[in-house]
Amino acid sequence: MVRLNLLLLLVLAACALGLVTAQHQARRFFGELEQEQERSRQLGVEYGQLQLEASTWAVHARVERIASRQLHMRAPEAKRLQIARPGEAAR
């Protein structure tokens, strides 16, 4: 009887220590999760800002200005246009 009780006491102590470590682990992992979530939020914010920056750079008026002033691009003249229609043989 005494032996059984001692054994149970040991098992109980082991369980209690296990609970403490499990709880500690849980807290630590939760902290990590929390950090990663915060990072994901930050990255989301940065994504939004980058999107904004991209669309600001890609504003049509700016693209057009650069194309015509810096790159000297223009729409082709009509006589240099050739319309290709599907099913028509190339000449």
Added chain:
Amino acid sequence: MKFAASPVLELTLPVWRSRFLLYVFVAGFGLLLGRAVYLQGLNNDFLQAKGESRYSRVMEVPANRGRILDRNGEALAISTPVKSIWAIPGETHPDKRQVARLAALLEMPQPEIEKRLSDAGRDFVYLKRQISPETAERVAALHIPGLFQSREYRRYYPSGDVMAQVVGFTGADDIGQEGVELAFQERLSGKPGSRRVIKDRLGQTVEDVESIKAAQDGNDLPLALDARIQNLAFGQLKAAVAQNRAKAGAVVVLDVDSGELLALVNFPTYNPNNRSKLAGGQLRNRAVTDTFEPGSTLKPFTIALALETGRVRPESVIQTAPGTLSIGGATIRDAHVERALTVAQIIQKSSNVGAAKIALGLSPEAMWEMFRDVGFGSAPGLGFPGEAPGKVRPFRSWRPIEQATMSYGHGIAVSLVQLARAYSVFAREGELVPLSLVRVDTLPVGRRVMAPKTAAAVRAMLEMAVNRNGTAPRAQIMGYRVAGKTGTAHKQENGGYSADKYVSSFVGFAPASHPRLVVAVMIDEPSTGRYYGGTVAAPVFAQIMAGALRALDVAPDAPMQPIELPPEGQEVKESV
């Protein structure tokens, strides 16, 4: 009980005294036990709450407002988080140096900050709202007690003034105030959630207790607008308004098949990212909220009705000499006198007398029904704030002269969007298409208002109006067949018509063999002496239509030949 050997020290106490003490202690313990049971078991709510408030916190989970996109996914409005700086005046006592640094960071005058912080009567005062997160971090680095930051969202509009009146803007609290931002507030706005967490003594979250409400981000909203076409139309309109020294202008580009608005442009405009100098006139989306007397652009509807009822055929001849028509004391005039015109030529040359003569053979009720059927007099149903229904007076009150002038677009008020939509009837074999501001994935079903044969006949006439003998040779585009009609009308002012203020317009579609786009152009008060729709609005139409057809890869339906313009000064003038 014996405590000492010496009889001198012997002390005898009555037994009741020790008993009494024993009972007192037992009662004391009993009392404590009872209190403990009461506090821990029976009435534990208060202490539980007090305890929890030491470590448990409810945190707000922010939600994003949805983006507004164009039809190809280009962003037109994006929210990004910013910070607002606020203070509790009674608790904030910065020194001179700190205030100076703060003023420099917030770009505010120093006395202004001092004034706000010294207002001890208030518990809460905003120093500055919506500053960038970087600036906010530098403010936090000053470590001024009593100064706090809160997270907010700011809306940015990358395309700026080009889309301003369509997209609209949000206020400081991220709630839509104008345009699409207001019209689709429900769909765009996110719903912030909240959750309960446990925090340790360092303020770090250590455990999630429960999610009280999940945060819901707003939905992205893809508009029907095509940024390329919108931008093209904006550039052309801006140039035309400047060139004609006009007061304002608007352009609508409509997809014939889907009823989507590919472009909706207004000028003058404003920058939605910087709204400090904003006047009401810039804010309005004229194409949707303002009505005007359209003038000759309505003639095709009168003619269509006459064709539909079988009163005339395209080749019927109407006597228009001597170029005037008197009805009840009022006289209708043509700009230049022709002897007799066919019905098709009445559209081509835009003869008021011809249109009026045809209209007088129609019943007022039928005309009224035709106007209502093509969407005049009722809001176009875009869901846009402040949509104008326009004005078509009830037919019972029409006098003959009014019926005659209405045939060429006077005494009736429409918005530019309504006009563009009405022309979809001719472009779509007699069907009126429902309009949409947002991208549609399945083609809508149109409502039939006239026979396909009638629509085709009017389309042929509208094509004639654009050739070198019509009123709008400048609306021609190389490589495409174009159909359309000019409009020039005196503006209404103080209950009468102004002698020298005009609205010039042009509505047309292309390619005429299989129409893809309707483009409507309106120029308000051109003031360089030229005011005919054919000279002011038609060239704008041609530029926008040509660019839009190219952007959409529409195959040409005419030979690539240079367009023919009549010699200078010999253009057919439209009757005003």
